[in-house]
Amino acid sequence: MMTLKELAEKEDLLTAGHGLCAGCAIFPILKVVLRASQYPMVVSNDTGCLQMTTSHFPRTSWKLNWIHSAYGNSAAIVSGIEAMYRSLKKQGKFPLEKELKFLAIAGDGAANDAGLGPLSGAVERGHHFVYLCLDNQMYASTGGQRSSATPMGAAAPDTPASDALPGKMQARKNIARIMTAHKIPYVAQSAPWIWQDLYKKAERAFETPGPAYLNILSPCPFEWKTPTRKTIELTRLAADTCIWPVYEVKNGTKLTINYKPRQKLPVTRWLQSQPRFKHLEQSENKWIVDKIQEEVDKDWDYLLSAETEPKHRDN
Amino acid sequence: MASIKVLNGNAAVAEAVGQVHPDVVVSNPVAPATPILERIASFIAEGWLDAEIINAESAYSAISACIGASAAGGRVISATASQGLAAMHELLFVASSLRLPIVIAVANRALSAPINIHADHSDAMAQRDCGWIQLFSENSQETYDNIIQAFKIAEHPDVRNPVMVGLDGFITSHEMTNIWLVETGEVTDFVGKCNPAYSLLDSNNPVTVGSLDTPDYYFEHKVNQLQGMENARKVIKEVGKEFGDRFSRYYGYFESYKLEDAEYAIVLMSSAAGAAKEVVDELRSNGEHVGLLKLRVFRPFPHQELKEALSHLEAIAVLDRALIPGSFGGPLFNETRAALYDMEDKNLPLVFPYVYGLGGRDITIDNFRDVFRDIEEKNTEKIEIKTELAFINLRQ
Numbered sequence: 132m133m134t135l136k137e138l139a140e141k142e143d144l145l146t147a148g149h150g151l152c153a154g155c156a157i158f159p160i161l162k163v164v165l166r167a168s169q170y171p172m173v174v175s176n177d178t179g180c181l182q183m184t185t186s187h188f189p190r191t192s193w194k195l196n197w198i199h200s201a202y203g204n205s206a207a208i209v210s211g212i213e214a215m216y217r218s219l220k221k222q223g224k225f226p227l228e229k230e231l232k233f234l235a236i237a238g239d240g241a242a243n244d245a246g247l248g249p250l251s252g253a254v255e256r257g258h259h260f261v262y263l264c265l266d267n268q269m270y271a272s273t274g275g276q277r278s279s280a281t282p283m284g285a286a287a288p289d290t291p292a293s294d295a296l297p298g299k300m301q302a303r304k305n306i307a308r309i310m311t312a313h314k315i316p317y318v319a320q321s322a323p324w325i326w327q328d329l330y331k332k333a334e335r336a337f338e339t340p341g342p343a344y345l346n347i348l349s350p351c352p353f354e355w356k357t358p359t360r361k362t363i364e365l366t367r368l369a370a371d372t373c374i375w376p377v378y379e380v381k382n383g384t385k386l387t388i389n390y391k392p393r394q395k396l397p398v399t400r401w402l403q404s405q406p407r408f409k410h411l412e413q414s415e416n417k418w419i420v421d422k423i424q425e426e427v428d429k430d431w432d433y434l435l436s437a438e439t440e441p442k443h444r445d446n
Numbered sequence: 447m448a449s450i451k452v453l454n455g456n457a458a459v460a461e462a463v464g465q466v467h468p469d470v471v472v473s474n475p476v477a478p479a480t481p482i483l484e485r486i487a488s489f490i491a492e493g494w495l496d497a498e499i500i501n502a503e504s505a506y507s508a509i510s511a512c513i514g515a516s517a518a519g520g521r522v523i524s525a526t527a528s529q530g531l532a533a534m535h536e537l538l539f540v541a542s543s544l545r546l547p548i549v550i551a552v553a554n555r556a557l558s559a560p561i562n563i564h565a566d567h568s569d570a571m572a573q574r575d576c577g578w579i580q581l582f583s584e585n586s587q588e589t590y591d592n593i594i595q596a597f598k599i600a601e602h603p604d605v606r607n608p609v610m611v612g613l614d615g616f617i618t619s620h621e622m623t624n625i626w627l628v629e630t631g632e633v634t635d636f637v638g639k640c641n642p643a644y645s646l647l648d649s650n651n652p653v654t655v656g657s658l659d660t661p662d663y664y665f666e667h668k669v670n671q672l673q674g675m676e677n678a679r680k681v682i683k684e685v686g687k688e689f690g691d692r693f694s695r696y697y698g699y700f701e702s703y704k705l706e707d708a709e710y711a712i713v714l715m716s717s718a719a720g721a722a723k724e725v726v727d728e729l730r731s732n733g734e735h736v737g738l739l740k741l742r743v744f745r746p747f748p749h750q751e752l753k754e755a756l757s758h759l760e761a762i763a764v765l766d767r768a769l770i771p772g773s774f775g776g777p778l779f780n781e782t783r784a785a786l787y788d789m790e791d792k793n794l795p796l797v798f799p800y801v802y803g804l805g806g807r808d809i810t811i812d813n814f815r816d817v818f819r820d821i822e823e824k825n826t827e828k829i830e831i832k833t834e835l836a837f838i839n840l841r842q
């Protein structure tokens with residue numbers, strides 16, 4: 132098991148000097164994920180907070196090969212890079228012994244919405260790459276608008292809470308399940324509070340031949356209006372309420388839940404921790420809270436029933 | 447040793463691509479360009495073309511994959527048309543801004559709606575401002591020759607700019623003709639090696655590609671980007687000449703057909719030039735001084751050379767195969783007329799806009815005769831000339 136000290140001693144491929152907000156979860160997540168490959172990697176970054184705050188010309192925070200081109204296409208871009216790598220290797224134009232890894236990084240907007248087609252296409256083709264979704268449950272870089280990963284009941288600038296409408300009325304898209312249905316070699320969900328799990332999953336994702344998908348909860352203190360010091364704690368609360376289960380699926384079937392809360396907390400604990408759900412405290416909106424609890428329970432029960440490999444949680 | 451094969455334009459593209467040897471081929475089927483990709487895929491399946499093929503799930507992903515592959519430092523080709531090219535729009539700007547030498551064959555086809563799979567130039571003309579070099583081909587032979595030259599132009603260190611090569615959909619793309627093929631070794635020698643400015647695969651020299659620019663730098667970067675396109679003017683000429691010296695078919699910005707002593711001329715692009723030349727010959731045998739200018743290079747637009755080639759004329763008909771609603775004539779007309787405006791001798795030829803052939807509508811020998819008659823009348827009657835867009839072979 133990697134210790135925090137050992138992790139810290141590894142080289143930082145994303146350096147300080149970026150412009151991410153204080154308390155943003157993106158940076159600690161990447162500190163872990165970028166350390167999990169033993170080979171040099173190429174990053175294809177979708178449009179979003181990370182891309183904008185780390186590549187501000189003439190500076191760059193990246194100490195690796197990095198490309199950004201548009202919103203929604205990071206998986207298609209990485210397809211091209213990885214195919215070129217294979218082509219040059221097989222033609223003897225690139226050293227055979229030299230191994231590279233490929234990482235697409237996107238927000239939930241890109242992964243769930245505009246980039247879902249390119250993501251689905253890239254994993255169906257079987258490119259060897261890791262797709263990392265930093266899920267802050269909305270379009271952070273454009274000001275917090277709803278995405279299809281925004282949970283039901285959350286208020287957003289384009290689904291504001293009012294007397295007429297109590298925030299977003301649709302359920303969140305379950306992208307991890309969608310990726311699992313692609314039967315790709317590896318799909319995992321994790322969060323920064325359980326960093327050993329995150330590290331191990333990233334490591335496994337890089338080592339897995341073929342496509343791997345990592346869905347990581349990434350609180351946005353700026354748009355969620357939560358205290359910056361609470362970022363990591365919030366992700367633990369998400370796991371303890373089963374809002375954000377920590378699990379992995381190999382080859383579309385072998386499911387392991389990596390963290391089971393000793394005592395499952397009610398979703399109200401999660402909802403009360405963030406102003407975007409404040410309006411749900413009103414008694415006329417209680418039905419939404421009930422609905423959220425019901426859906427979370429259903430999803431959790433599904434995971435429990437679908438778990439095939441509970442014993443191998445430490446592998 | 448050159449050889450002759452009977453091929454259509456799509457097959458000619460594939461043959462050229464097979465000889466140029468890309469490292470990555472990006473495929474996404476869009477009629478009428480699909481057979482290009484199928485034929486290249488068969489080369490790869492048969493094992494003699496050692497390239498990777500990406501079967502992209504959409505045109506948007508296809509151009510994205512081209513960008514990724516090209517930024518990874520190798521040679522990349524794709525083919526598309528119409529809706530496919532339109533769906534690539536956003537990323538076409540990115541490809542040229544990142545100075546990636548991608549080559550795309552475009553089997554020029556009408557744009558929806560109504561959906562139509564036949565020839566016109568609306569697809570390419572809608573992308574004329576996206577920073578790509580645009581070459582147009584009259585027939586399969588020119589298509590083949592243009593594809594080979596496109597790689598050399600795109601990858602030239604002074605250019606490093608993507609190129610699209612147009613061939614008229616379901617006309618050139620599907621018409622079987624004799625084509626002179628160059629021997630593969632000679633193609634390899636002519637095109638040379640792909641020498642990228644950087645590669646995302648070079649982990650010893652990490653690069654950040656596609657930075658965020660503030661108002662401090664964006665303007666300079668965009669103006670710097672022009673350099674590749676401007677340098678292409680010279681390179682396109684040099685490459686066309688070298689191609690001719692080696693393989694006896696010379697290429698420039700355009701082909702002047704019996705223009706020197708002409709009084710009246712038609713300006714157009716691509717496959718319609720064949721019939722137009724016949725009419726020029728016929729009218730000339732009746733003693734009329736007519737000619738044709740068939741433009742090959744639309745971007746960079748050869749304003750200076752076009753002015754020199756056309757300035758002595760009485761009147762010019764510019765035939766666009768694209769309709770630009772709300773514009774003052776089609777794009778070829780606009781560029782041609784603008785090119786003539788700064789003539790020193792203000793004896794400007796009259797320039798008239800025509801639109802023809804939308805959605806695959808034929809343009810016939812009779813139509814060309816009518817166009818010549820039309821501009822002659824307008825010129826000799828000396829009535830007050832109004833620039834009015836005329837449609838050729840349109841049912842009223």
Ligand code: SF4
Pocket residue numbers: 150151152153154155156157180181267271272350351352353354
């Ligand atoms: S807006 Fe949110 S996601 Fe974006 S950098 Fe700030 S905290 Fe992070």
Ligand SMILES: [Mg+2]
Pocket residue numbers: 238239240265266267268269270271278
């Ligand atoms: Mg987001």
